[in-house]
Amino acid sequence: MxxxxxxxxxxxxxxxxxxxxxxxxxxxxxxxxxxxxxxxxxxxxxxxxxxxxxxxxxxxxxxxxxxxxxxxxxxxxxxxxxxxxxxxxxxxxxxxxxxxxxxxxxxxxxxxxxxxxxxxxxxxxxxxxxxxxxxxxxSKGSTIVMEYLTKMEKEVGKKINMRSPQTNSMFQKQFDLPPEEFLIDDFTCQLKRKMPLQGRLFLSPRIFGFYANLFGNKTKFFFLWDDIEDIQVVPPSLASVGSPSLLIILCKGRGMDAKHGAKGMDQKGRLKFHFQSFVSFNAANRTIMALWKTKSTERNGQTLEAETKTESLQPQDNESFQGLEEVKMLEVCSSSLSISANQLMGAFEGGLLEQKIVEKSGRLEHHATPWEEVKCNVHQRQVSYKFDKSKFRYEGEVNSIQKRHPLTDGNGWVVEESMSLQGVLLSDCFSLQFKYQVENSPTKPLACTVQVLVGIVWLKSTKHQKRIIKSVTSNTCLHLKEMFRQVEKELSQDK
Incomplete structure (x- = not known):
């Protein structure tokens, strides 16, 4: 293939x-x-x-x-x-x-x-x-089941025994599940609707299932752990025979095949399931919360791999920085600000101001190495972050090298940045170069002008260069203006 x-x-x-x-x-x-x-x-x-x-x-x-x-x-x-x-x-x-x-x-x-x-x-x-x-x-055969159960034992805090092939086969047949699904635990409880229904919960790596057989009238349903938005512990009451109960709320539009088992649907279109009268509420609650927590972590992409990628940030060799003179630069932003050049440079210093701007501009998992002097009056650092889709409308990761040095007349600063992208469409075709020139106003004591140029380094040929250039320049202009506005706002609040 x-x-x-x-x-x-x-x-x-x-x-x-x-x-x-x-x-x-x-x-x-x-x-x-x-x-x-x-x-x-x-x-x-x-x-x-x-x-x-x-x-x-x-x-x-x-x-x-x-x-x-x-x-x-x-x-x-x-x-x-x-x-x-x-x-x-x-x-x-x-x-x-x-x-x-x-x-x-x-x-x-x-x-x-x-x-x-x-x-x-x-x-x-x-x-x-x-x-x-x-x-x-x-790829691991039967050992993968044991590894999973061992991991869940640590989360639940109790021994979990592997069920027999016969038990797993009955479980799969009961809920029409594929042969790779295996039972982790089951608990006796009541499903609370208009009338409580005695039955059993069945928990596996992927599903939360309920089964009852009352005088030949069978009730069964399941939904995915991925479908669950929230799990709430309901305090004891007379209706729950003096023990806590569990209210499980699904994400909007999820679990509709299990609608017949729900206590109701809220105004947001979310199904709610209420379970009570557990023989051992604490054991059931620990197991349910551990399984849901595991799936929630995977769904949100909070993996160890993602963490180690950001922690491996190391300063790179100076030779990896590509000079701007090799790239055709286009002006994308020019602004006059009511702050000095040194104040604006606070957005590149790694301090509290930069931290505030990073948070408000939608740069997630932002990491920056300290500025290091690479030659007289020239400092360099490395920066990485992820785009917050809710702010940028797109996703991806940035790794960049920044250099800064004062203007020859000492009246401002230049910051040069070489940026590579991952997870951005067509990012294998190009990388970006930026030049920020910040200069104090000759007529106003607390004012400066900032000019930003961007250049595109073509890593391989593509017939869609015009479309990429338009997208880069228009979006860069919008986000830079917003960043400078935020810097002015933060500094004015500190006065």
């Missing part, structure tokens, strides 16, 4: 390995006056995200991309799919449709070659669909 692939995104490590071959798309929607789109696909699973290549000016793209996810310690519950229309690397992604692959409700053999219909107003009208080949395998 990989031999004929146009693009391969490799995963790593051992465990549950998910590989998706994105073959093609059919009848995709368009929002452009040209009648064509520039589609690409974003796959998200267990907090990991993979992005396909972009296919330009087509409604029936042929990708042949192979996207591999890093190994997971447990099988994934779902994979979210979004098809977007590319406008520019720093422009908001426009959705052309979306879909979901639920691994608990799908047969893996069927997923090995499947057409997935897209949801959404435009895609449904066009009958849009994607051709995928999805493969999920366990």
């Amino acid at each position: 990989k031999c004929g692939a146009n693009r391969v995104v490799k995963g790593k490590d051992d465990g549950w390995l998910l590989t998706v071959a994105l073959i093609e798309g059919s009848n995709l929607a368009t929002l452009s006056s040209s009648g064509l789109s520039d589609p690409y696909v974003i796959l998200t699973c267990n907090g990991q995200k993979r992005t396909s290549s972009i296919k330009f000016q087509t409604l029936n793209p042929l990708w042949n991309d192979v996207l591999e996810f890093d190994a997971m310690c447990e099988p994934p519950s779902r994979m979210d799919i979004v098809v977007c229309d590319f406008d520019g690397p720093f422009d908001e992604a426009i959705s052309l449709g979306n879909a979901e692959v639920n691994f608990l409700k799908s047969n893996l053999s069927e997923l090995s070659d499947v057409w997935v219909p897209l949801q959404g107003k435009f895609s449904q009208a066009c009958h849009s669909k994607l051709h995928l080949k999805i493969f999920l395998k366990n």
Whole structure:
């Protein structure tokens, strides 16, 4: 499969390995006056995200991309799919449709070659669909189950025994689950609706299930741990026979297959499930919270790998900085500010002012090394951060080297920055160079002018240079003006 692939995104490590071959798309929607789109696909699973290549000016793209996810310690519950229309690397992604692959409700053999219909107003009208080949395998065999149970024992604080093959088989049959799903624990309790219903909770790595059989009337349902938005402990009451109970609130629109077991739906469209009368509430609560916490952490992408990437920040060799004279520079911003040049430079000093500006401008996990003198009056540092999508409309990571030195007349400063990008569309084609020139006003004592130039270093040829230049310059201008406005505001508040 990989031999004929146009693009391969490799995963790593051992465990549950998910590989998706994105073959093609059919009848995709368009929002452009040209009648064509520039589609690409974003796959998200267990907090990991993979992005396909972009296919330009087509409604029936042929990708042949192979996207591999890093190994997971447990099988994934779902994979979210979004098809977007590319406008520019720093422009908001426009959705052309979306879909979901639920691994608990799908047969893996069927997923090995499947057409997935897209949801959404435009895609449904066009009958849009994607051709995928999805493969999920366990590279560790039965040891992966023991490793998972050992990890959960530490979270729960008690011994968890592996269930027999017969018990797991009955559990899978009871809820129509795939053979890789295994039972972790089960608890007797009541499902609180109009009338309490005695039954059992069944907990596995991916599902929270309930089963009751009252005089031959069976009630069963399950939802995914990924579906849960909040779990609340309800204090004891007469109705709960003097013991605490659990209220489980699902995310909006999730778990609709389990709606018949819900106590109700709130005004936000979230299903609520109420469980009470546990034989051992503390044991059940610890296990449920540990399993939910594990899945919540994965969903939010708070992995150890992400932490170690930012902690590995080290000053680089001076030779890695590319001089601005080698790049064609364009002016993207010029402003007059009611602060001095030295005050504005506080936004580059690594102190409290820079910290405030970083937080308000949407730069997450910001790390900067101390300024180090590399030659007389020239200092250098390294900076890294992630874009907050809610502020920037796009995602990605930045690693940059900054140099600063005073103007020859001593009336201001120059900051030069060489920036590389990861996780930004087409970022393998270019890197960025910035030059900030900050100069005190000759007529006003507490005022300065700042001029910002940007240059694009083309790492490889692309026929979409004009689109990239437009996206870089327009978005850079907006965010720089906002940054300078925030600096002025913060300094005025400190007066």
